[in-house]
Amino acid sequence: MPKGDKLPRKVAIVAGGLTYFSKARKDKTQEELAAEAARVALFENDINLSKDDIDGTIVSYFSDHFENQLLFGSIIQDYLGFNPKPSVRIEGGGATGGLAIRDAYAHVASGLLDVAMVVGFEKMSEVNTAKGNEFIALASDTDWDFPIGGFYSGYYALMAKRHMEEFGTTEEQMAMVAVKNRNNAQYNKFAQTNPKMNPYGMRDGGFITVDDVLKSPYVATPLKRLDICLMSDGAAVAILASEEKAKKITDTPIWIEGTGAGTDFMRAGDRPRTVAGVPILPHEKKEWYKKLEYPGVHSFRAGREAARQAYKMAGITNPLKQLDVIELHDAYTSSEIQTYEDLGLAKYGDGGKLVEDGVTAIDGDLPVNPSGGLIGSMHAVGATGIMQAVEVFWQLQGVAGKFHGSAKTQVKGAEKGLIHSHAGTGTYVTVGVLGR
Amino acid sequence: MTEVFSIDPLIIRTPYEIDYRHSYGKTSPFFTSLSEGKIMATRCNHCKVTFLPPRSDCPYCLGETEWINLSGKGKIHTFSTLHFAGEKFLKDLPFTLVYVELEGVDTLFLTRLKTNHPEKVKVGMKVNMKISRQLEWRSSDIWAEPE
Numbered sequence: 392m393p394k395g396d397k398l399p400r401k402v403a404i405v406a407g408g409l410t411y412f413s414k415a416r417k418d419k420t421q422e423e424l425a426a427e428a429a430r431v432a433l434f435e436n437d438i439n440l441s442k443d444d445i446d447g448t449i450v451s452y453f454s455d456h457f458e459n460q461l462l463f464g465s466i467i468q469d470y471l472g473f474n475p476k477p478s479v480r481i482e483g484g485g486a487t488g489g490l491a492i493r494d495a496y497a498h499v500a501s502g503l504l505d506v507a508m509v510v511g512f513e514k515m516s517e518v519n520t521a522k523g524n525e526f527i528a529l530a531s532d533t534d535w536d537f538p539i540g541g542f543y544s545g546y547y548a549l550m551a552k553r554h555m556e557e558f559g560t561t562e563e564q565m566a567m568v569a570v571k572n573r574n575n576a577q578y579n580k581f582a583q584t585n586p587k588m589n590p591y592g593m594r595d596g597g598f599i600t601v602d603d604v605l606k607s608p609y610v611a612t613p614l615k616r617l618d619i620c621l622m623s624d625g626a627a628v629a630i631l632a633s634e635e636k637a638k639k640i641t642d643t644p645i646w647i648e649g650t651g652a653g654t655d656f657m658r659a660g661d662r663p664r665t666v667a668g669v670p671i672l673p674h675e676k677k678e679w680y681k682k683l684e685y686p687g688v689h690s691f692r693a694g695r696e697a698a699r700q701a702y703k704m705a706g707i708t709n710p711l712k713q714l715d716v717i718e719l720h721d722a723y724t725s726s727e728i729q730t731y732e733d734l735g736l737a738k739y740g741d742g743g744k745l746v747e748d749g750v751t752a753i754d755g756d757l758p759v760n761p762s763g764g765l766i767g768s769m770h771a772v773g774a775t776g777i778m779q780a781v782e783v784f785w786q787l788q789g790v791a792g793k794f795h796g797s798a799k800t801q802v803k804g805a806e807k808g809l810i811h812s813h814a815g816t817g818t819y820v821t822v823g824v825l826g827r
Numbered sequence: 828m829t830e831v832f833s834i835d836p837l838i839i840r841t842p843y844e845i846d847y848r849h850s851y852g853k854t855s856p857f858f859t860s861l862s863e864g865k866i867m868a869t870r871c872n873h874c875k876v877t878f879l880p881p882r883s884d885c886p887y888c889l890g891e892t893e894w895i896n897l898s899g900k901g902k903i904h905t906f907s908t909l910h911f912a913g914e915k916f917l918k919d920l921p922f923t924l925v926y927v928e929l930e931g932v933d934t935l936f937l938t939r940l941k942t943n944h945p946e947k948v949k950v951g952m953k954v955n956m957k958i959s960r961q962l963e964w965r966s967s968d969i970w971a972e973p974e
Contacts, residue, residue, distance in 0.1 A: 417836055459843060525913030534851065535880045538965040539939050540909065540916035545924050548907035549937075553926075556905065556950045611909045611924075658880065660926055660935035688905060688926060688935065 399500035403637035403644030404825065406440065406630040407781030408432030409794075412583040412769035413591035415516035416624035421458060422470035425512050428626040428774075429471055432508070432781075435794075438630075440640045445630070446504040447477035451491035451511035452773030453484060456526040458514060467510055477504070484530045485720060487511070488627070488776020489812020489821030493650050495631045496823075505633045506640075511774035512626035523622055530815055532658050543722070544619055546816050548611035550659065551725035554689040555613065557740070560728060562613050564743035566604035568724035569617045569766055571746065573599050575753055576763025578797035583621050584767050588796055604724075618724040620765035627777035629784065645787045648807075649707070649824035651700025653693035655686065659816040662686050670695055672735040673708040679738055691726075691817035694733030698822045701809075702735075705824035711736050711750075711757055714824075715805035716786045718779035720813035721764040730811060731759075734822070753800065761786065761800045776812035780823065783808035787827045851964075853883035856894060858964045866897045866956055866969060868932055879932045880966070899956035901929035901971070906940060906948050921945075927954060927971055939970040947973075 408431030410416070410424050419427065433442055448471070450464035460466070464480035481491040488511045495507040515523050528542040536546070554560050576582035577598055580589055584596035599617060607616040637644035656662045664684035670692075671677055686692035698710075707713050719734070721727040728742035736757065737745040745751055751759035762768045762782040769778060785791040787808055792801035810823040830840035851858060857880075860867050869892035870877040871885035877895065878885075885892055904926040912920055923945055926935040938956070942948060953974040962968050 417833070417838060459841065519914070521912070521914035521917055524911070525915055528913045532880070534854075535966045536937050537913075538967045539924065539937065539970075540912050540919055540922060540967075541924065541937065542909075542911075542913045542916075544911065545907055545909050548909075549905045549924060549926055552907055552950075553905035608910065609908070610911045611907045613907075656886075658934075658937070660937050661878070661880075 400502060401634040402496050402499045402631055402647045403634065404629055404647065404780060404784045405632045405637050405640045405644055406432045406436040406438050407784045408435065408628040409581045409778060409781055410625040411581055411589050411591045412623045412625040412771060413589070414583060414593060414623065416514070416591060417516065421463065421512050421514045422466050424514070424624065424626040425467050425510050425628070426471060428628040429508070429510065432628040432630055438641050440506070440630070442472070444506050445473065445508045446506050447498070448473055449491045449495045449498065449507060449509045450478060450480045451487050451509060451777060452480070452513055453482060453487045454513070454526055454772065456529065457517065457523070459517070471510070483819045484814030485722065485772060486776060486812040486814035486819040486821055487773045488778070489810065489823070490652070490776070490819065492629060492776060492780045492823060493652060493821050496647050496650055499631050499633050505636050507631045509629045509631065509777055510626065511777035513771035513773045514624045515622045515771065516624050520622065536658055544614055545611045546659065547723045547726060548614045550688045550729070550816065551613055551723065553687065554725060554729060557689050560743040562605065563601060564728065564747050565618055565724035566601045567746045568721065568727045569604045570599055570601055571752055572721055572760045572764040572766040575761050575800065576767025578795060578799040579762050579768055580796035582763045582768040583623055584763065614723060614725065620722045620770045623769040623771035625769055625771040625774055627774040627781055629777050629780045643788045643827070645784045646826050647823055648826045649701035649705030651697040651704070651822045653696030653820050655691070655693040655817050657815065657818055659688045662688065662692065669739065670699055672699060672702065675735060683739060689729070690739060691729060691733045691813070691820060693817050693820040694730055694811065694813065694822070697820045698734045701822040701824050705826070707824060710734060714757055714807050714809050716761065716783060716802040716808040717757065717759045717811065718762060718764065718782045719759060719811035720775070721760055721766050722770065722813065724766065726813070727759070730813070734809070734811065758802050761791070761802055776810070776821070779810040779812065783810050783825050787825060854881045857881050858968070861958050861962055861968055864958060866899050866958065867894050868897050869893065870895050876933045877931055878934050879929060879936050895931070897932065898930045901927040901954055901956070903948065903950055903952045903954060904928050904935050905950060908945055923948060925954070925971055929956070939967070941970050941972050
């Protein structure tokens with residue numbers, strides 16, 4: 392920012408809403424799912440805000456292929472009754488939701504909007520699972536990586552194998568991530584794998600053990616069925632407001648204290664392998680990584696860059712100590728471990744140990760994915776990054792238990808949280824720091 | 828007649844086909860030279876970086892790159908055997924994907940590994956790139972085999 396320019400306006404999240412997530416919500420259309428989440432946001436949060444107070448929307452969905460409808464943003468805008476106010480569609484693969492939250496932040500911080508509704512959705516059930524995987528694979532390079540039979544579980548398996556080779560990460564450590572997230576989801580009524588509380592939940596969901604994960608069939612070695620996230624139908628809504636408005640809307644606005652966005656080469660193989668190339672965070676020492684080739688295919692430079700920006704903006708100098716709760720993009724158990732390292736929660740190479748030591752468990756020092764994340768709760772792509780923002784918003788307000796239908800998911804006394812949204816093989820990543 | 832799966836809610840079949848005419852642009856020589864038995868990459872002589880997949884323009888300096896020939900020798904950087912895939916490739920399962928460190932190339936090349944002994948595959952294993960005799964003008968026209 393040039394000298395003399397004013398800082399952007401402070402921006403808060405003031406309300407959030409989710410749908411029940413499911414492998415197939417055949418009972419509702421996309422716009423009906425959006426309305427379900429919007430109703431929760433507007434009517435179930437403790438706010439002084441009416442629908443007419445919303446100045447515009449940011450609509451977040453990933454795939455025109457899944458929806459078989461171009462310009463779906465317009466359908467959402469008119470179905471929710473916001474015409475003729477401004478609206479924009481955001482798309483950025485798996486990070487679509489995180490980018491939409493960041494875009495809403497920019498709209499409000501700049502003064503273009505005072506109160507913005509972010510609406511994310513995806514309906515992935517209208518094609519079969521193999522076709523769905525093929526559509527997602529079209530978000531890899533279709534000249535080079537897709538024609539050889541590449542698809543996302545394969546790409547992440549290649550990266551996970553390299554992480555194991557480089558650092559000694561084990562399949563057991565990955566399984567522990569699956570168990571943590573899946574079992575957290577059993578206390579969240581919105582979660583797809585929770586058949587007890589979610590009327591649309593997976594019938595064969597429920598609690599799992601490390602043994603269940605290790606015995607589940609390989610999808611792409613070393614990744615097994617239970618190491619891999621869900622495909623979901625559902626929607627999520629977050630409402631953001633300027634400082635002046637936020638204080639009138641709620642007694643407990645949750646401030647967006649930092650935002651960052653990073654990128655990397657579309658094809659993971661094109662990424663450099665620079666010796667000692669790790670961008671160092673404030674609490675790290677250059678000599679830790681003097682022999683490490685970075686980022687290669689074992690680490691996500693985009694995630695590190697997004698974290699670096701968000702931490703700088705929010706004054707985070709020791710994330711493990713300063714953060715109380717995290718919702719991150721656990722598309723794979725391996726990528727949760729990789730992301731611990733990108734976010735600076737553990738040294739590069741020590742991510743597996745962090746979950747093994749229980750640090751990221753619901754009762755650990757820094758709970759990660761208390762909602763169940765993408766493995767336990769949902770991955771309705773365009774809604775995912777918004778779900779994470781809503782979850783951390785509820786955590787910091789202290790109402791997560793109320794919304795989830797169980798006090799078990801509430802991280803007690805949480806004051807500062809982080810959201811992390813991730814696309815491609817680490818192609819776009821956003822990080823946000825939220826605070827009470 | 829529209830095929831109906833369910834009445835409440837009403838669920839119908841909606842097929843959709845697309846026929847693209849896709850240009851490889853300036854990277855076309857990679858594919859056409861395969862018929863001469865050559866595997867080529869591009870090199871930025873300014874940045875001294877060699878790319879495969881080829882890039883016509885260097886992402887580091889935005890200068891134009893030049894074609895070079897490769898030996899096709901390399902070693903495995905990482906690998907995975909797939910037991911599931913996108914719909915189009917289900918018929919090929921199981922198959923093994925590898926990132927190869929190719930001689931003279933700075934990027935890693937993602938390709939299939941064809942081997943009769945998948946249990947012997949490991950990181951660091953030496954491989955040679957092979958070219959299909961029936962070119963389909965896709966990246967699947969080349970693959971790796973153990974040396």
